[in-house]
Amino acid sequence: xxxxxxxxxxxxxxxxxxxxxxxxxxxxxxxxxxxxxxxxxxxxxxxxxxxxxxxxxxxxxxxxxxxxxxxxxxxxxxxxxxxxxxxxxxxxxxxxxxxxxxxxxxxxxxxxxxxxxxxxxxxxxxxxxxxxxxxxxxxxxxxxxxxxxxxxxxxxxxxxxxxxxxxxxxxxxxxxxxxxxxxxxxxxxxxxxxxxxxxxxxxxxxxxxxxxxxxxxxxxxxxxxxxxxxxxxxxxxxxxxxxxxxxxxxxxxxxxxxxxxxxxxxxxxxxxxxxxxxxxxxxxxxxxxxxxxxxxxxxxxxxxxxxxxxxxxxxxxxxxxxxxxxxxxxx
Numbered sequence: 001x002x003x004x005x006x007x008x009x010x011x012x013x014x015x016x017x018x019x020x021x022x023x024x025x026x027x028x029x030x031x032x033x034x035x036x037x038x039x040x041x042x043x044x045x046x047x048x049x050x051x052x053x054x055x056x057x058x059x060x061x062x063x064x065x066x067x068x069x070x071x072x073x074x075x076x077x078x079x080x081x082x083x084x085x086x087x088x089x090x091x092x093x094x095x096x097x098x099x100x101x102x103x104x105x106x107x108x109x110x111x112x113x114x115x116x117x118x119x120x121x122x123x124x125x126x127x128x129x130x131x132x133x134x135x136x137x138x139x140x141x142x143x144x145x146x147x148x149x150x151x152x153x154x155x156x157x158x159x160x161x162x163x164x165x166x167x168x169x170x171x172x173x174x175x176x177x178x179x180x181x182x183x184x185x186x187x188x189x190x191x192x193x194x195x196x197x198x199x200x201x202x203x204x205x206x207x208x209x210x211x212x213x214x215x216x217x218x219x220x221x222x223x224x225x226x227x228x229x230x231x232x233x234x235x236x237x238x239x240x241x242x243x244x245x246x247x248x249x250x251x252x253x254x255x256x257x258x259x260x261x262x263x264x265x266x267x268x269x270x271x272x273x274x275x276x277x278x279x280x281x282x283x284x285x286x287x288x289x290x291x292x293x294x295x296x297x298x299x300x301x302x303x304x305x306x307x308x309x310x311x312x313x314x315x316x317x318x319x320x321x322x323x324x325x326x327x328x329x330x331x
Contacts (some may be wrong), residue, residue, distance in 0.1 A: 001316045005070070006031075007052035009039035010077045017058075023305050030309060033034075054315070056308055059083040065092075073315060075308050079103065079162070079323050080244065082217040089327070096325040097311055101161035102303045103295030104267065107214075107242050108165035110294035112173065114266035115210050118238045119147045123264070123286050130251070145236070145263065147209075150174035155208030157201070157224070158215030158243060160331070166212055167191040174230060178204055180215075180327075205233045213241040213248070218330035227252040236263035242294045245270035251283075257284045268294040 002178070006176060008027065010019035012088030021038075022289045028036045039045040045057060050067045056075045065088045073095045074084060081098050081203065086128060089096070117123065122138055128135035154170045156163045159179040167177045178194040188195065196204055198220065205211060211233065215221045225239070226249040233239075239262055241248060250271060256262035264286035273292060275281065281289055325331060 001318075004034045005035050005037060005051050006054040006312075007039060007045070007048050009045040009055065009057040011040060011042070011045070011049075012058065014292075019078075019110075019301060019304075020119045023301050026211075027305065029308065029313060030301065034312075039138040040054065041288045053310070062086040064087065065089060068094075071159050072278065073097070073311075073321070075099075076325075077304055079160075080216055081331065082124070082244075085325075085327060085330055092103060094326060095321060097321050097323045098303055098325050098331070099307060099324045102163040102300065102307065103297065105167040106297045107171050107294045109165045109213055110290070111240055111242060111266075112169050113241055114288050115149060115170075116289060118266060118286065119149055121146050121286070123288060149210075150287075151176070152209040153178065153207055154210045154212060156192075156212045156214055157204070157247075159192070160216075162242070163214040164189045164192070164214070166214065166317065168306040173319045176186060176212070177186070180204055201229065204214070205229055205237075206239060207234075209234060210238045210240065211294040213239070213243040215243050216246060216331040217244040217246050222246050223249050225249065225252070227255065229254040230261065233262070235261055238263055239265045243265070245273070250279075254280050254284065259285060264288075266290070268292055299327065 003146060008024050012018055024036060024038055027052050037048045039048050043231050046061060046064055049055060049060065053070050055071060058077055059082050060074065071094055076084060076096065076098045079100045083095055083097055113117065124139060125135065150173060152175050156166055156179040159181040163179060167189060168191040169180060170177050178196060179192050179194050181199055182198060183198055184195045203304060213225065224247050230252050237293050239253065249270045253265060259266060259270045267281060267289040268290045270290055275289065281287055307322065
């Protein structure tokens with residue numbers, strides 16, 4: 001294969017999601033036949049993309065796309081690719097690959113962690129601790145809402161790499177897992193008792209003690225959980241969102257917590273990030289807020305760059321790439 005121009009622009013307004021320069025140097029050393037174009041801000045990405053055959057970046061500006069005559073493949077550094085899926089990109093021959101699966105284990109551990117925290121009423125215990133109050137009678141009195149996860153039902157909306165890892169871990173805690181995904185045929189994933197199609201979302205919500213949102217953002221999943229869906233959930237059920245903030249109607253979740261219909265919520269993603277300091281989420285009881293860190297891990301860059309490198313070798317050999325996105329489906 002002829003030498004390629006490869007744009008590396010793994011940037012973000014959040015420092016944790018900016019790839020250290022040493023990894024670009026490593027790619028340049030591992031693939032000396034190709035030219036690596038470094039971009040450390042959005043303006044540089046716009047300037048360099050028209051010269052790129054390959055782009056390793058989380059986003060491409062739609063208005064720039066008509067000028068990207070050389071572009072053949074985009075590797076996203078994230079599992080979600082919604083910032084790449086505008087109509088012109090979807091209709092084009094440009095291949096998109098994602099980082100699906102790299103963060104599955106840490107996110108699954110996060111889900112189990114916050115599920116335990118909600119079940120054991122740890123947010124209330126943390127408030128007592130902050131106030132220097134011994135809250136035993138409040139937490140473990142005759143009306144205690146502390147529960148165990150063993151024997152409870154978990155409903156997972158989205159059985160991709162993350163959802164399947166969540167199911168595997170939840171089943172180890174004795175939970176009975178039902179999942180929703182578009183394709184329901186074939187063998188059941190480890191830890192999953194039942195798979196339902198998307199049109200049976202209400203059935204999943206009605207039977208679940210813990211509902212986990214692990215679906216991507218698509219036209220079909222935007223504001224998937226609103227007032228009607230929350231009303232169909234078991235009273236006292238927990239809602240955990242590690243998918244996208246756009247999956248829920250915020251006002252409906254707030255109302256569900258305030259009314260007591262929802263027993264608690266753990267929210268890692270939000271419609272607008274950072275979360276507005278004035279958001280009512282901050283002060284709601286039995287709500288755990290984490291700042292989009294469910295997938296945090298000490299070394300994300302080693303497996304991510306290894307994935308890109310493997311895909312680049314496959315691209316050189318004209319072999320099928322890993323984690324190819326179905327652009328029409330949105331993931």
